[in-house]
Amino acid sequence: MVMRLRRARVEGRLEREAAQIGRAGLLVSDELGFLPLDADGARLLFRVFADAHERRSVVIAANLGLSRRGSVFGDDQMAAAVIGRIVRRGGLLVGGESYRVRHALMQEG
Template identity: 35%
Template sequence: MAGVDHAALVGMLDRLKLTAIRDQLDTLLDEAARSDMTLREALAFLVGREIARRDERRIAMASKMAQFPFVRELDGFEFDAQPSLDPRQVRDLAECRWVAHGDTILLLGPPGTGKTHLAVALGREAIRRNYSVQFVTAATLVAMLAKAHADGALDKQLALLSRPKLLIIDELGYLPFEANAAHLFFQLVSRRYERGSILLTSNRSVGEWGEVFGDPVVATAILDRLLHHSTVITIRGDSYRLREKRRSGLLQKAGASIREAETTTS
């Protein structure tokens, strides 16, 4: 084997589909030599790079399939700006034991407080741990269920939405549910109950969900299943977007303009 040339080695790596090692072969071998690694250490180093590349591709593909609206990580969340949040609790949730158990997380709070950021970040952590994830807004979800119901394909749609280990439903409560939507949502929650996890964000407290769904009885049945094995996190803080505008002085300027217009009118 001492006489194996570069091309032959690349060919063997191709056959084994070790593309990360193949693409960085000279660099990796040089680094191993400079570090004076033993053969065992060098092998672990090369295999580690291969695994890292495959994990990167898996995460990228799974994130694309999850249909996240943007990329967010927990490291980028400003916990100091939301003192009602316990960073240790959130980081514990990032271990995803709740996903393994099929539990539910409810993230509640006013608009702009970082609920979607946390939802996406926790979804990406689940993907890193090899769980399948799907992200959808509540409005889009209800539209999908309503269309499937009208087309006689509700059971098929419910089956598709039951496949991901984690289903993230964002922005529940921003738009009122139409007639029959609450019943369709209930069927989805029932289908996933104790089988797959749900992470749900809402700007409304659970006490207001009767208004959100337009049917207090169905809302109670939905909450009964969601809250059975759940973690409820309520964020009490200012909107990030409004805080940035305050910092820039835009809100003060807007307020001054309104007062000036009122004075002129009167």
């Protein structure tokens, strides 16, 4: 999504691209933090989450603990702002068993 937004900005259509993403009924970000984001990418992603949190369902999955959330968005303040917006009207699930690991183990036996 970040690459899509960057490309749109270079092509002068960032507002239109952000609006198109914002029209989705459900916004899902899986493996957030798996690939590092620079400050610019974090700001673009923050914009999408900030725009969506009041009007859309948002699901963010990450394997990073809350203590490492700043590494995803470049700093703890931006990460806290994203989390705050998401959980204001929703919830936060921390921990738990990995679905992928559990599924892989079930198939081995």
